[in-house]
Amino acid sequence: xxxxxxxxxxxxxxxxxxxxxxxxxxxxxxxxxxxxxxxxxxxxxxxxxxxxxxxxxxxxxxxxxxxxxxxxxxxxxxxxxxxxxxxxxxxxxxxxxxxxxxxxxxxxxxxxxxxxxxxxxxxxxxxxxxxxxxxxxxxxxxxxxxxxxxxxxxxxxxxxxxxxxxxxxxxxxxxxxxxxxxxxxxxxxxxxxxxxxxxxxxxxxxxxxxxxxxxxxxxxxxxxxxxxxxxxxxxxxxxxxxxxxxxxxxxxxxxxxxxxxxxxxxxxxxxxxxxxxxxxxxxxxxxxxxx
Amino acid sequence: xxxxxxxxxxxxxxxxxxxxxxxxxxxxxxxxxxxxxxxxxxxxxxxxxxxxxxxxxxxxxxxxxxxxxxxxxxxxxxxxxxxxxxxxxxxxxxxxxxxxxxxxxxxxxxxxxxxxxxxxxxxxxxxxxxxxxxxxxxxxxxxxxxxxxxxxxxxxxxxxxxxxxxxxxxxxxxxxxxxxxxxxxxxxxxxxxxxxxxxxxxxxxxxxxxxxxxxxxxxxxxxxxxxxxxxxxxxxxxxxxxxxxxxxxxxxxxxxxxxxxxxxxxxxxxxxxxxxxxxxxxxxxxxxxxxxxxxxxxxxxxxxxxxxxxxxxxxxxxxxxxxxxxxx
Numbered sequence: 001x002x003x004x005x006x007x008x009x010x011x012x013x014x015x016x017x018x019x020x021x022x023x024x025x026x027x028x029x030x031x032x033x034x035x036x037x038x039x040x041x042x043x044x045x046x047x048x049x050x051x052x053x054x055x056x057x058x059x060x061x062x063x064x065x066x067x068x069x070x071x072x073x074x075x076x077x078x079x080x081x082x083x084x085x086x087x088x089x090x091x092x093x094x095x096x097x098x099x100x101x102x103x104x105x106x107x108x109x110x111x112x113x114x115x116x117x118x119x120x121x122x123x124x125x126x127x128x129x130x131x132x133x134x135x136x137x138x139x140x141x142x143x144x145x146x147x148x149x150x151x152x153x154x155x156x157x158x159x160x161x162x163x164x165x166x167x168x169x170x171x172x173x174x175x176x177x178x179x180x181x182x183x184x185x186x187x188x189x190x191x192x193x194x195x196x197x198x199x200x201x202x203x204x205x206x207x208x209x210x211x212x213x214x215x216x217x218x219x220x221x222x223x224x225x226x227x228x229x230x231x232x233x234x235x236x237x238x239x240x241x242x243x244x245x246x247x248x249x250x251x252x253x254x255x256x257x258x259x260x261x262x263x264x265x266x267x268x269x270x271x272x273x274x275x276x277x278x279x280x281x282x283x284x285x286x287x288x289x290x291x
Numbered sequence: 292x293x294x295x296x297x298x299x300x301x302x303x304x305x306x307x308x309x310x311x312x313x314x315x316x317x318x319x320x321x322x323x324x325x326x327x328x329x330x331x332x333x334x335x336x337x338x339x340x341x342x343x344x345x346x347x348x349x350x351x352x353x354x355x356x357x358x359x360x361x362x363x364x365x366x367x368x369x370x371x372x373x374x375x376x377x378x379x380x381x382x383x384x385x386x387x388x389x390x391x392x393x394x395x396x397x398x399x400x401x402x403x404x405x406x407x408x409x410x411x412x413x414x415x416x417x418x419x420x421x422x423x424x425x426x427x428x429x430x431x432x433x434x435x436x437x438x439x440x441x442x443x444x445x446x447x448x449x450x451x452x453x454x455x456x457x458x459x460x461x462x463x464x465x466x467x468x469x470x471x472x473x474x475x476x477x478x479x480x481x482x483x484x485x486x487x488x489x490x491x492x493x494x495x496x497x498x499x500x501x502x503x504x505x506x507x508x509x510x511x512x513x514x515x516x517x518x519x520x521x522x523x524x525x526x527x528x529x530x531x532x533x534x535x536x537x538x539x540x541x542x543x544x545x546x547x548x549x550x551x552x553x554x555x556x557x558x559x560x561x562x563x564x565x566x567x568x569x570x571x572x573x574x575x576x577x578x579x580x581x582x583x584x585x586x587x588x589x590x591x592x593x594x595x596x597x598x599x600x601x602x603x604x605x606x607x608x609x610x611x612x613x614x615x616x617x618x619x
Contacts, residue, residue: 190379193346198393198444199367208396212383 035271042264051260059265069250069266073273076246078161079236080229083168087225088218090169091176095217096210098177099184100192112181115174127167127238134158134166159241167239168229175228176221183217184210219281230274297322298343298448298480302352303362305338312338314504315352320482320497322447325474327491328484330501331527336484337452339501343482344373344450356447367393372446376453378437380425386412387421390439411439415473430458431466438473449474451483455490467494488528492516500524521619532585533617540617547613548587550575550605552597557606561585563599575599577607 045054063069094115102108118126133139134157141153156162187210195205211218233248247270254263298320305313313335320326328336341347343354345366354362361369380389388395391408399407412418415435425433434454441449454470455463471494474481485491491498492512499509500523508520519525522533525542532543551557561577564584573594575587585607599605 188379190375190377191381193366194373194375194379194381194440195392195396197344197346197366197373198396198440200392200396204396208392209381215383 038264038267041261042268044261044264046259046261051258059261060269063262063265063269072245072247072250075244076230076248079164079168079246080226082165083172083229084222084225086165086169087173087176088222090173091180091221092214092218094173094177095180095184095214096206098181099187100210108185112177115177118170119174123171124234124238126171127235130163130167130170130239131158134163159239159243161240161244163239164236164244167235168232171235172225172228175224176218179220179224180214180217183214187213215284219284223278223281226277227274230270230277297355297357298482299355300339300343300352301355303339303342303349303354304351305335305342305347306350311504313342316501316504316506318499318506318509320448320480322480323478324496325471325481325494326483326497326499327495328482328499328501329486329488329491329527330507331486334501335504336486336501340373340450340452340482340484343369343448344371345369346373367444370447371450372441372444372448373450373452374434374437374441374454377457378425378433380433380436380440382425384424385421386417386423386425386428386436389425389436390443392440393444407443408439411443412436414442414476415439415469431462434458434466435469438470442477442479446479448480448482451481453484453486455485455487463490470494488516492528500527502527518615519617522617525615525617532583534579534583534585535581536614542615542617543585543609544613544615545574545586546572546588547609548585549608550587550589550597550599551608555606556608558608559585560604560606563601563603563605565601566599577605579607 042059043055043057045052045056045058098108098111102111131138135141136153136155136158138158140157141150144150145153191209191213192205195209200208231248233246233252236244236246236249237252247266251263251266251270254260254266300316300318300320303313303316304311316335316339328339330336338347342349342362345361345364349362352362353360356370361371366373381392384392387405387408390411391399391404394404394407409418409421412421415438417432417435417439420428420432425436428436434457437454451470455466458466467490470481470483483491483494495512497509498512498515500507500515502523508515508524515524516528516530519528519531519542522540522542525531525533530545532545532548534541534543536543559579561579563575563577565574565576567574567576568591569588570591572588572590575589575594577585577587579585587607
């Protein structure tokens with residue numbers, strides 16, 4: 001063999017490290033380091049005009065004792081929960097329809113791609129496009145009035161929790177559809193025949209066979225949706241007309257005021273909260289096995 | 292002999308658009324028999340089975356079980372149960388929950404369910420693995436669980452779709468003996484779809500050979516193998532030469548063909564094209580003057596007493612009585 005002698009003498013473990021190093025470097029430089037930085041800064045002190053390196057629990061103390069924080073975290077959980085419920089219902093139904101009622105693989109793919117079309121424009125554009133629709137004199141209100149369903153414009157359509165959740169659901173449902181559809185297409189159709197052979201009704205097949213076997217997809221989709229909603233700040237700002245807040249907005253406001261240490265502390269608390277939620281989800285399903 | 296418990300197919304037809312998968316077949320399956328539906332892939336045997344099970348709609352005709360037409364009933368109301376190819380066990384349920392699935396769907400209480408499932412698992416010698424998940428079982432064990440799951444519904448007819456094809460050859464032979472034993476013990480009619488003629492011969496009380504969407508021949512294994520009605524059956528069942536003899540197509544058992552040693556009268560002469568050692572015997576393939584291939588199975592001792600090599604010319608002889616005339 002004429003290839004370099006190094007590759008022959010290099011041990012397997014050294015090769016392994018070498019192969020893993022590009023990804024490790026990228027993750028280290030762009031994920032671990034910034035998070036470590038945020039963690040460090042969260043203990044620093046800030047005044048109106050300066051940021052001082054320190055080791056102080058002040059930021060956390062202020063954060064965890066402030067009733068505003070608790071209210072905002074609660075609001076964030078509420079958005080995450082409501083969005084999760086609706087995206088799950090819609091996502092499961094759409095995925096079920098695609099996986100079990102569309103016979104040909106070609107039309108399955110075509111319809112699935114149709115679901116992704118909204119993603120051709122940016123999140124923010126899609127959010128803002130709700131405003132003329134839901135506004136006081138928007139299409140929705142005008143249509144309802146002209147149909148005679150209501151005689152006063154509905155005030156809660158825009159700049160409300162309803163609008164926030166609606167936008168969240170609109171933006172995030174695909175993240176639920178995709179993993180559920182993916183696990184559903186892997187369900188052997190003979191299992192459904194076997195269930196029917198055993199006397200299961202349509203609903204029984206759904207509950208006893210399809211839902212349990214779609215669980216990995218449901219869990220992965222739930223992680224996507226919950227983490228996206230927990231970390232969002234722009235949707236809440238636009239759709240609530242700055243009347244509601246979530247943790248993301250808390251952080252963004254602090255950054256706007258150059259209160260980096262306080263923003264960092266809030267970020268660390270949010271990160272720990274989300275990691276705990278994912279940890280709980282992972283206890284219920286072995287995702288690695290399913291990928 | 293007809294009894295009220297027969298399963299009967301009446302002008303049964305299945306069409307997919309313009310293609311006919313099953314073409315107007317009529318057959319009566321006697322109760323408590325082991326029937327093998329045999330044929331090459333695409334012959335309509337699986338479609339027939341799936342129509343009996345209710346997983347395929349019937350285009351025309353009827354399926355009569357126990358005096359009633361079941362062809363429009365849902366699968367679970369027919370008195371049939373199906374064992375699927377590769378078993379289709381529910382991967383998220385334990386062995387016991389798989390077996391008791393149908394009882395759970397019926398709303399039977401948990402204790403009764405568990406008790407009955409264990410009884411069935413006992414029958415297939417799987418009770419000790421009741422808590423396992425299907426993925427933790429071997430192919431043969433999965434098959435036993437699938438059997439128990441099908442039998443718990445107390446069917447009159449058990450439909451088995453290529454039940455042995457997922458197993459390795461040794462296990463296949465062991466499991467087919469178990470299937471046969473189970474059929475004898477339960478007294479249920481088994482209808483077993485297979486493309487392996489050895490499997491059908493070994494298991495069946497009745498073999499139904501299908502080809503091109505119709506039943507080509509039905510009868511006991513001995514009848515079908517020993518007296519093939521058509522050239523297709525003779526070739527598909529194996530062990531036969533199909534040759535033209537006296538202007539007619541005939542089937543001639545390969546073990547009935549002798550090699551005429553020098554001096555003995557020969558029926559035809561042929562040149563040897565291949566020699567295949569099979570252990571207890573040797574298959575000598577040769578081509579006759581008409582260009583037809585004839586295989587002679589020669590006992591190994593006789594062959595090695597007078598070995599033959601490819602390329603040689605030899606005389607082949609057989610008793611007139613062993614020639615079986617084919618209808619088509």
